[in-house]
Amino acid sequence: MTAKGRAPTHPDVEILGAETGFARHLRVEIVRFRHRRFAGGWSGERVFDVVRRGAAVAILLYDPERDSVVLIEQFRVAALYAGRSPWQIEAVAGLIDSDETPEQVARREAKEEANLDPEGPLVPIQTILPASGSFDETVYLFCGRVDCRGAAGIYGLAAEQEDIRVTVKTLAEIETMLDAGQIDSSHTVICLYWLLRHRDRLRKDWGVTPAAAS
Numbered sequence: 001m002t003a004k005g006r007a008p009t010h011p012d013v014e015i016l017g018a019e020t021g022f023a024r025h026l027r028v029e030i031v032r033f034r035h036r037r038f039a040g041g042w043s044g045e046r047v048f049d050v051v052r053r054g055a056a057v058a059i060l061l062y063d064p065e066r067d068s069v070v071l072i073e074q075f076r077v078a079a080l081y082a083g084r085s086p087w088q089i090e091a092v093a094g095l096i097d098s099d100e101t102p103e104q105v106a107r108r109e110a111k112e113e114a115n116l117d118p119e120g121p122l123v124p125i126q127t128i129l130p131a132s133g134s135f136d137e138t139v140y141l142f143c144g145r146v147d148c149r150g151a152a153g154i155y156g157l158a159a160e161q162e163d164i165r166v167t168v169k170t171l172a173e174i175e176t177m178l179d180a181g182q183i184d185s186s187h188t189v190i191c192l193y194w195l196l197r198h199r200d201r202l203r204k205d206w207g208v209t210p211a212a213a214s
Helices: 077-081 102-114 171-179 186-205
Strands: 013-023 027-035 046-051 055-063 068-075 087-090 092-095 119-128 138-145 164-170
Touching: 055 102, 055 186, 068 092, 068 102, 068 171, 068 186, 087 186, 092 102, 102 119, 102 138, 102 164, 119 186, 138 186, 164 171, 171 186
Parallel strands: 055 138
Antiparallel strands: 013 027, 027 046, 055 068, 055 092, 068 087, 068 164, 119 138
């Protein structure tokens, strides 16, 4: 995790300079750099705009007893500009903007956005860079066990004008949605494909046999 105000270091890169081009909800830095080349030697000076978004988490809430996941739906204006529906189905997620660990943020977001408290330890999935060509954002992905009975409602922080609706989908429904391209969110798609691959192991680890799940 690299602090937003500090330039990263790497033996294959020389940061020649950086200045802030824009800063509000997102911060854009104009970075001048050069890097080692595969054939040897160094590149010439290059200039890129880097969006300094920072670290985030996403947590897939899975109920192994009912073989279902709890997702959320909310309005995303950027998706509209991308030519997609602004109403996006996603896993619970949020930015790490405090001294909390990724696991702590994942649990807090699960409560704030879905009113659920994951049971037991969270299962790490992987860490991803959603748009490594322009964003420094690092997203820590987790899976958390929940009881989805009664999972419903509209949540979110009023101070941030969040309007988040909880939805529950069976894994069979998720497979149909994935095949139809109905889920756009990259971290959500990765989490769901991971779950389809690992759900039998999760059930075994959590003491739920396939015959007991419905």
